Amino acid sequence: MARIICGTNELDDARWDGKTIAEIRRECKSFLNIPDGARVLLNDDEFVGTEDRALGSDDELEFVKASGEKGYSPSPRFLIPSREEPNRPEPDVPARPIWIWTTPDNDSGGIAIAA
Amino acid sequence: MKRTLIVGLGGIGGYLAEPLARYLDSSGLCRELVLADGDVYTASNNDRQSMRLEELGVNKAIAHAKRLSRSFPRISIRSCPEYVSERSIDGLVVEESVIFLCVDNHATRKLFSDHCRRLDDVLLISAGNDLTDGNVQVYWKVNGIQRTAPLDKHHDEIRFPTDRNPAELTCEELASLPGGGQIIFTNLTAASLALNAFYAAMTSKLSYGEVYFDVLTGRSNALVRR
Secondary structure (H helix, E strand, C coil), X not given: CCEEEECCEEEECHXXXXXXXXXXXXXXXXXXXXXXXXXXXXXXXXXXXXXXXXXXXXXXXXXXXXXXXXXXXXXXXXCCCXXXXXXXXXXXXXXXXXXXXXXXXXXXXXXXXXX | XXXXXXXXXXXXXXXXXXXXXXXXXXXXXXXXXXXXXXXXXXXXXXXCCCCCHHHCCCEHHHHHHHHHHHHCCCXXXXXXXXXXXXXXXXXXXXXXXXXXXXXXXHHHHHHHHHHHHCCCCEEEEEXXXXXXXXXXXXXXXXXXXXXXXXXXXXXXXXXXXXXXXXXXXXXXXXXXXXXXXXXXXXXXXXXXXXXXHHHHHHCCCCCCCEEEEECCCCEEXXXXXX
16 A cells, blocks of 8 residues: 655555545645645655656655754644744633642641632 | 764754763764854753853853863864854865754755765764754765765755855844744754664664654654665
8 A cells, every 4th residue: 555654644545546646745735744845755766757646556655844943833832932922812711720739837738829 | 983073052962962972982983073053052042952051151062062071081072163154164074074963044954965965975964853843864975875865855945945054144133033932852852863863874774864753743754865
């Protein structure tokens, strides 16, 4: 079965056998996160030809992902706040309480403070 | 190996410098390590890069060279406190060099790719990352024979860079360069994979020319590059 690769994403599925490179690029773009204009390698070699070439069951097709630079990425950036976007709207999520346990002087138990 | 270079002592280069120096010192593989970077440490680097507070304002190459020299006196460690340019690359990257290229712009990657193509024996390992993913490319040439593809062969963004080498920028332009969001764990992964590729080449077991990784999914994918 044909193998399709983009970065760390891979597909091994006989359903792609016989599909053209153009069809695969279009149908797998979202699933494999294929960058616009990504260069194509066929069986580890630079592909020279038109993208209406159909994939054989032994073929390996790669859409080359660009080298990383400066931290810009299509990955979601919600993990850390961006210092470069001062007008970024606040997420619509209620604040969660922060529980701080303090050690009481008389050992009667912890005290939870919701902030 | 005549010389080992680390170009870029920021998020990636700053973390591979010590383990590399330790390995060179103990293995005796190479007794010359050159660190090159035109940047200085600023307060904002402290959240991610390997810096010490007393190194604020110090050139990154000089700072690391001082640290490593104290720990590994058997290696000759030199610093080149400027961005590598077309003018300086000939003197820095010589035959039988191993280069860890840890920069964040394609123009410098192209500079090194073009220069290394002209050499007969060279190992160029280029690492880069975005927020949570990245890649390491390896260009390896032995006795004039390319064992893996040049950096720009399958990467148009390197072959036709739209950014500029920092060596060509004025101080004002450098200060206004946008910084992307980065995560220390992604930098560490890129550094580790670069060192893995180095070890694989040194033991003649390197079977790939590029490896992609993603810290969120935990996946990495090593690919042949001819």
